[in-house]
Amino acid sequence: xxxxxxxxxxxxxxxxxxxxxxxxxxxxxxxxxxxxxxxxxxxxxxxxxxxxxxxxxxxxxxxxxxxxxxxxxxxxxxxxxxxxxxxxxxxxxxxxxxxxxxxxxxxxxxxxxxxxxxxxxxxxxxxxxxxxxxxxxxxxxxxxxxxxxxxxxxxxxxxxxxxxxxxxxxxxxxxxxxxxxxxxxxxxxxxxxxxxxxxxxxxxxxxxxxxxxxxxxxxxxxxxxxxxxxxxxxxxxxxxxxxxxxxxxxxxxxxxxxxxxxxxxxxxxxxxxxxxxxxxxxxxxxxxxxxxxxxxxxxxxxxxxxxxxxxxxxxxxxxxxxxxxxxxxxxxxxxxxxxxxxxxxxxxxxxxxxxxxxxxxxxxxxxxxxxxxxxxxxxxxxxxxxxxxxxxxxxxxxxxxxxxxxxxxxxxxxxxxxxxxxxxxxxxxxxxxxxxxxxxxxxxxxxxxxxxxxxxxxxxxxxxxxxxxxxxxx
Numbered sequence: 001x002x003x004x005x006x007x008x009x010x011x012x013x014x015x016x017x018x019x020x021x022x023x024x025x026x027x028x029x030x031x032x033x034x035x036x037x038x039x040x041x042x043x044x045x046x047x048x049x050x051x052x053x054x055x056x057x058x059x060x061x062x063x064x065x066x067x068x069x070x071x072x073x074x075x076x077x078x079x080x081x082x083x084x085x086x087x088x089x090x091x092x093x094x095x096x097x098x099x100x101x102x103x104x105x106x107x108x109x110x111x112x113x114x115x116x117x118x119x120x121x122x123x124x125x126x127x128x129x130x131x132x133x134x135x136x137x138x139x140x141x142x143x144x145x146x147x148x149x150x151x152x153x154x155x156x157x158x159x160x161x162x163x164x165x166x167x168x169x170x171x172x173x174x175x176x177x178x179x180x181x182x183x184x185x186x187x188x189x190x191x192x193x194x195x196x197x198x199x200x201x202x203x204x205x206x207x208x209x210x211x212x213x214x215x216x217x218x219x220x221x222x223x224x225x226x227x228x229x230x231x232x233x234x235x236x237x238x239x240x241x242x243x244x245x246x247x248x249x250x251x252x253x254x255x256x257x258x259x260x261x262x263x264x265x266x267x268x269x270x271x272x273x274x275x276x277x278x279x280x281x282x283x284x285x286x287x288x289x290x291x292x293x294x295x296x297x298x299x300x301x302x303x304x305x306x307x308x309x310x311x312x313x314x315x316x317x318x319x320x321x322x323x324x325x326x327x328x329x330x331x332x333x334x335x336x337x338x339x340x341x342x343x344x345x346x347x348x349x350x351x352x353x354x355x356x357x358x359x360x361x362x363x364x365x366x367x368x369x370x371x372x373x374x375x376x377x378x379x380x381x382x383x384x385x386x387x388x389x390x391x392x393x394x395x396x397x398x399x400x401x402x403x404x405x406x407x408x409x410x411x412x413x414x415x416x417x418x419x420x421x422x423x424x425x426x427x428x429x430x431x432x433x434x435x436x437x438x439x440x441x442x443x444x445x446x447x448x449x450x451x452x453x454x455x456x457x458x459x460x461x462x463x464x465x466x467x468x469x470x471x472x473x474x
Contacts, residue, residue, distance in 0.1 A: 004127070005127035005130075008131045009134075012108075012131055013108050016139065017108075020104060020147065023148060024148055026457060027097070027148040027149075027457070028094050028097070031149075035471065036149075038150045040061050040062050041062070041069075041150045041151065042093055042096060042150050043059065044057075044062060045069040045072050045096050048070065049073055049076065049077070049087070049091035049096075061279050062277070062279075063276045063277060063278045063280070063283055064185065064187065065184045066184070067155065067182075067183075067184030067185040068155050068185055071099070075102070076090045076091065076095055076096070093150070096150050097148065099150075099155075100146070100147050100148070100150065100151070100153075100154040100155065101154075103155050104147040104154055106158050107143075107157055107161060108134065108135075110161040110162055110165060111133075111134045111138055114164065115133050115134055115428065117165065119431070119432050128435060129432040129433070130432065132438040132442060133438060136438060136441050136445060137428075139442070139445050140420075142416050142420055142423075143420050143424070144449055145449070145452055145453075145456075146417070146474070152186050156182060156185040156421070157420060157421060157424065159178050159181040159182035159189070160179070160189050160192045160421055161424070162178045163175045163181075163182055163192070163193060163196060164192070166178060172254070172255070172257045172258070175193075176260065176261045179193030179196065179261055183261075183265065187275045187276070188275070188418075189421070190261070191406045192403065192407075192425070193258060193261055193262075194406075195400070195403040195425070196258060197258035197262075198400075198402070201255065201395070201399065202398070202399050204247075204254070205237075205238065205241060205395040206396075208237075209393075209395070231394075234395075234398075282345075282347065283412075283413075284412060285410040285412070286343055287410070288341060288342075288343045288409055288410070289338075289409055290342050291408040292408055292409060293338070293374075293378040293382075294408075294414060294419075295422065296378050296382045296385060297374075297378065298416065299385055299419075300380075300384060300385075302423065303388075305433065305437040305438075305444070306388060306430065307384040307385065315387075316383055319383075327379070331376070334378060334379060338372060345412050348360055348413060353470055353471065354474065356414050356416060385426065389426070389429060389430060392429060400426070400429075403422070407421070407422055408422065416474050452473075452474070455471075456471050456472060456473055457471075459472060
């Protein structure tokens with residue numbers, strides 16, 4: 001069975017890479033010049049490729065660290081020595097874009113290894129489920145699209161997933177080092193390095209929690225009742241656990257590589273005067289709590305075969321009726337967050353090349369009341385996501401939720417790319433769905449990708465005051 005799984009995996013990876021190469025060829029023919037953010041990334045990478053690394057050569061419009069450019073040079077320079085290609089060829093737009101296609105192959109393999117590690121292997125059918133899950137996430141539309149442009153997404157995901165994998169295998173020094181590489185691609189990836197440390201802490205808390213429950217069971221203490229009783233007990237337990245110097249010392253000895261990485265990050269923020277390098281005028285942090293609701297909606301849309309069903313809706317409505325006081329409070333708090341903390345970035349209103357422009361214009365701007373009417377849908381999506389993660393410990397869920405809030409809420413701009421990593425981490429950790437649902441999910445992703453690529457390559461337009469060709473994209 002293991003040998004057969006290897007054949008299936010090789011076939012899936014080979015077919016995906018072949019299709020990606022064909023799409024890459026179509027992109028290269030259509031886009032012979034840098035497009036969108038590539039106008040900053042590609043010239044900077046070419047300067048590095050030519051050996052010009054001084055700060056005076058840095059484009060101040062770039063807001064991320066130079067991880068992508070350094071790795072690109074590390075890949076293309078040895079290739080030029082081996083193949084004898086000229087600097088003009090090896091530093092060309094096409095070759096630099098191809099680096100992200102190589103990252104996509106790495107992401108495919110890492111996703112497969114993560115599914116093998118995270119998901120239990122106790123069924124014969126689970127090998128097919130793992131490979132289908134890997135294939136589905138590898139062609140996840142928001143990520144897959146950026147494999148063909150010179151953006152930071154593919155490399156950012158690669159190093160973050162690699163860090164997570166090393167964490168799961170217990171190699172925490174390597175995990176922290178890879179987390180630093182992910183940070184060099186996108187500063188907010190430090191949150192997912194902290195998530196790796198949180199994963200360790202959650203494991204130890206779960207072990208201590210089970211011991212605590214067993215002790216109370218033996219002492220025959222009456223259980224606390226009420227819908228929030230378990231959460232209250234968990235918070236009390238965490239408070240007591242954190243007060244123990246022995247526990248804190250044990251956790252520090254386990255997580256010290258991540259602690260050093262976080263200290264280095266804080267030092268960077270202090271020296272740099274903020275998390276953003278370069279132009280900060282369009283990347284100001286704020287408390288944009290509705291970003292959490294947008295992520296719930298985004299996840300419900302792309303995971304609808306697993307999250308949306310008549311049974312789930314009935315279960316949710318029954319739970320709402322049973323705990324109507326709690327859900328009424330949640331609804332009122334959500335409405336308050338939407339009312340007081342909704343921010344609209346200038347790019348969201350001005351740049352009609354992104355799908356978010358049309359989502360905002362045709363949904364949220366249709367009427368002032370629409371954003372409040374969507375609150376029940378947000379609550380359902382959030383509950384469905386939490387319900388799909390119930391196999392994980394409550395401590396793991398708390399850590400994931402904290403990292404999710406940290407990675408989404410400070411962002412002022414509604415940008416689907418910001419949801420890629422939390423979505424992948426979420427999708428990796430839900431139980432393996434049935435094959436029928438995975439086929440449905442893969443089919444939907446394929447349709448979305450086909451439509452996205454067709455529109456991008458064929459439905460071009462021009463702005464009235466510009467001769468440049470514009471294209472629709474994520």
